[in-house]
Amino acid sequence: MRRVRFSVATSLDGYIAGPNGEIDWITMDPDIDFGSLMDSFDTALLGRKTYEMTWKQGGGGGMAGLHAFVFSHTLNQADCPGVVVSHSPSDTVQSLKSVKGKDIWLFGGGGLFKSFLELGLVDSVELAVIPILLGGGVPLLPPPASLARLELLGHRVYPKTGTVALTYTPVCNSFKPSPLRGPA
Amino acid sequence: MRRVRFSVATSLDGYIAGPNGEIDWITMDPDIDFGSLMDSFDTALLGRKTYEMTWKQGGGGGMAGLHAFVFSHTLNQADCPGVVVSHSPSDTVQSLKSVKGKDIWLFGGGGLFKSFLELGLVDSVELAVIPILLGGGVPLLPPPASLARLELLGHRVYPKTGTVALTYTPVCNSFKPSPLRGPA
Numbered sequence: 001m002r003r004v005r006f007s008v009a010t011s012l013d014g015y016i017a018g019p020n021g022e023i024d025w026i027t028m029d030p031d032i033d034f035g036s037l038m039d040s041f042d043t044a045l046l047g048r049k050t051y052e053m054t055w056k057q058g059g060g061g062g063m064a065g066l067h068a069f070v071f072s073h074t075l076n077q078a079d080c081p082g083v084v085v086s087h088s089p090s091d092t093v094q095s096l097k098s099v100k101g102k103d104i105w106l107f108g109g110g111g112l113f114k115s116f117l118e119l120g121l122v123d124s125v126e127l128a129v130i131p132i133l134l135g136g137g138v139p140l141l142p143p144p145a146s147l148a149r150l151e152l153l154g155h156r157v158y159p160k161t162g163t164v165a166l167t168y169t170p171v172c173n174s175f176k177p178s179p180l181r182g183p184a
Numbered sequence: 185m186r187r188v189r190f191s192v193a194t195s196l197d198g199y200i201a202g203p204n205g206e207i208d209w210i211t212m213d214p215d216i217d218f219g220s221l222m223d224s225f226d227t228a229l230l231g232r233k234t235y236e237m238t239w240k241q242g243g244g245g246g247m248a249g250l251h252a253f254v255f256s257h258t259l260n261q262a263d264c265p266g267v268v269v270s271h272s273p274s275d276t277v278q279s280l281k282s283v284k285g286k287d288i289w290l291f292g293g294g295g296l297f298k299s300f301l302e303l304g305l306v307d308s309v310e311l312a313v314i315p316i317l318l319g320g321g322v323p324l325l326p327p328p329a330s331l332a333r334l335e336l337l338g339h340r341v342y343p344k345t346g347t348v349a350l351t352y353t354p355v356c357n358s359f360k361p362s363p364l365r366g367p368a
Contacts, residue, residue, distance in 0.1 A: 012311070012334065012352070013324045014198030025331065114319070127196070131336050131352055135298070136329030140197045145320030147209065150196065152315050152346030155339075162336030164350060168196070168315055 002097060003123035004045070006106040006113050007037070008140070010127050015137035016110065021053075025132050029158040032128070032165070041066060042102035045092070047112035048072035051083065055107075066105070071112060093121050110142040117141075117148050117175050124169055125150060131162040149174035186281060187307035188229070190290040190297050191221070192324070194311050199321035200294065205237075209316050213342040216312070216349075225250060226286035229276075231296035232256035235267065239291075250289070255296060277305050294326040301325075301332050301359050308353055309334060315346040333358035 009026045010016050017023050028034075044066040046055055051070040068083040069092055077085045086092045089112075096104055106116055116122045127140075141148070150168035157164050193210045194200050201207050212218075228250040230239055235254040252267040253276055261269045270276045273296075280288055290300055300306045311324075325332070334352035341348050 010197075012198070012350075013194075014196070019329045117317075129350075131334040133301075133325045133332040133334065134329055135323070135325040135331070136327040139319070141317045141319040143320040145203045145318055147319070148317040150315040150317065150346070152341070152343075152348065155341055155348060157336070157339055159336075162334070162352075164336065164339060164348070166196075166313075166348060168346075 002101050002103050004093060004104045004106050004116065004121055005041075005124040005126055006108075006116070006122055007124075007126040008108060008128070009130055010140050011130055011132050011134045011137070013133045013135065014140045015134045016108070016140055017138040018134055019137050021138065025134065026130055027161045027163065029161040029163045031158050031160060032163070040103050041105040043067045043069070043096060043104045044107045045089075045104060045112065045116075046070050046083075046107045047109050048075060050107060050109040050112070051075075051080075055083070071115075089116060089121055090119055110139060114141055114146065117146075117170060118177055120170070120172065120175070122170050124153070124167060126165070126167050129164040129166060131164075144177075147174070147176040186285050186287050188277060188288045188290050188300065188305055189225075189308040189310055190292075190300070190306055191308075191310040192292060192312070193314055194324050195314055195316050195318045195321070197317045197319065198324045199318045200292070200324055201322040202318060203321050205322065209318065210314055211345045211347065213345040213347045215342050215344060216347070224287050225289040227251045227253070227280060227288045228291045229273075229288060229296065229300075230254050230267075230291050231293050232259060234291060234293040234296070235259075235264075239267070255299075273300060273305055274303055294323060298325055298330065301330075301354060302361055304354070304356065304359070306354050308337070308351060310349070310351050313348040313350060315348075328361075331358070331360040 008016050069086050070083050071086050075085050149171040151171055152168055154167040192200050253270050254267050255270050255273055259269045333355040335355055336352055338351040
């Protein structure tokens with residue numbers, strides 16, 4: 001069964017971009033096989049803002065080989081050539097999983113990731129942890145506070161840059177959109 | 185030479201406590217040797233708020249065997265029995281390193297960690313990454329955004345809980361308190 005994988009680089013303190021969208025702090029470790037990673041996907045899922053900021057402008061951002069789905073209640077299909085506009089994450093994922101194919105890249109942003117977590121649609125959380133602290137920026141999981149327990153499935157360290165690749169799967173039904181419990 | 189070590193548990197998205205100070209999400213892996221970890225320190229360094237919220241109330245929080253230094257410009261030594269009030273991180277660290285002893289635990293909070301990073305006083309950043317996403321809370325490194333490059337020194341995975349222990353050292357003079365550069 002093809003899987004929905006949220007795969008992203010993050011700072012050690014949990015930011016996927018700087019305060020102004022900077023990503024120049026992301027070191028590309030020469031030992032990470034990006035070709036193989038990209039080849040494991042044939043589909044990308046995007047939120048509206050991510051689509052408008054990165055995908056649409058770059059004509060697919062160098063990922064023109066991927067089938068792209070954009071989740072939005074406001075975009076019109078006619079205005080979005082080359083991608084499929086969807087209103088329903090659950091329906092789209094169910095439909096994609098009902099046919100054979102490669103894995104599905106939950107490209108982002110964080111809001112879409114959060115919605116997918118809440119709906120139990122994320123199969124894998126794959127972080128490349130860059131050895132840097134940013135102290136602010138675009139968070140991996142946007143506020144308000146929620147809670148998602150994960151199970152560690154694998155790890156790999158890339159010594160040339162100190163990047164740590166961590167692979168998790170969400171623990172079923174652990175997502176809590178409400179605030180955490182108070183101290184005991 | 186004794187070292188200043190910032191040692192803390194963090195969520196995968198970079199929070200050291202929940203929005204209301206919750207720490208009940210921190211799983212204690214049975215294979216982590218906390219006794220040995222604690223025995224490697226004889227001194228703890230605290231910011232004022234951390235001192236008032238955790239240390240003072242608990243009479244040392246079960247860490248009464250540690251020499252404690254509290255950094256504050258407002259506290260009076262006479263009001264703080266059992267700890268040393270300091271106005272100068274640099275002077276205190278220089279003084280502590282000039283004598284023999286065990287390592288020095290930079291206990292926190294995040295504001296003190298940030299000050300120490302800025303002053304180049306942190307020798308080691310040791311994170312126990314808990315397999316959970318919180319989406320909000322007390323950040324590892326408080327805003328405003330800054331930038332500190334780290335070098336990965338070691339890692340260990342604790343399979344029973346999926347905790348990942350990562351040890352870094354700050355790259356000399358990499359700390360930038362000003363906002364990050366914009367996108368290229």
